[in-house]
Amino acid sequence: EGQYELAGTLGLAQEGWQIEVPRCPNGNRLVFVDTAYTDGVLTIKTSVPVFENGLWVAGAPIDVPEGRWIDVRLHEVPIEPEEVPEHIAEEENNDPVD
Numbered sequence: 001e002g003q004y005e006l007a008g009t010l011g012l013a014q015e016g017w018q019i020e021v022p023r024c025p026n027g028n029r030l031v032f033v034d035t036a037y038t039d040g041v042l043t044i045k046t047s048v049p050v051f052e053n054g055l056w057v058a059g060a061p062i063d064v065p066e067g068r069w070i071d072v073r074l075h076e077v078p079i080e081p082e083e084v085p086e087h088i089a090e091e092e093n094n095d096p097v098d
Contacts (some may be wrong), residue, residue, distance in 0.1 A: 001063055002031075002045055002047055002061030002062050003046075004043070004045075004046075006072070006074075007040060007041050008073040009037075009040060009041070009042045009074050009075070010074065010076070010077065011037040011042055011074070011075050012042065012050065012072070012074065013018065013073040013076075014073060014075050015072055016073065018019060018073055019044075019070060019072055019073070020057065021033050022064065022068035022070065028049075028075050029049050030049075030064075031046040031047065031049065031062060031064060032046065032047045032048065032049040032057070032058045033045070033046055033052070033070065034047075042072070042074070044070065044072070045058075046061070046070070047059050047060060050062050080083070
């Protein structure tokens with residue numbers, strides 16, 4: 001309960017947003033989320049959000065509420081663009097100017 005694993009990943013994105021948590025209509029988080037990454041497995045733990053001493057902390061484990069989800073943005077290895085064959089590059093450079 002409250003634990004999800006994504007295997008074969010490179011972990012959360014290293015730039016930009018990483019995770020979006022479901023919220024109620026007032027914008028409050030419906031679950032507290034904790035993540036860990038080890039040996040290609042991203043573990044996401046969800047629990048009841050508890051307000052304690054001025055901070056939101058993890059309470060008891062809980063599944064993501066029915067009809068809701070967690071958006072996760074994973075890290076990707078950049079793919080180098082393929083080299084343009086020389087004869088095509090020359091044709092592009094010799095296009096007539098309008």
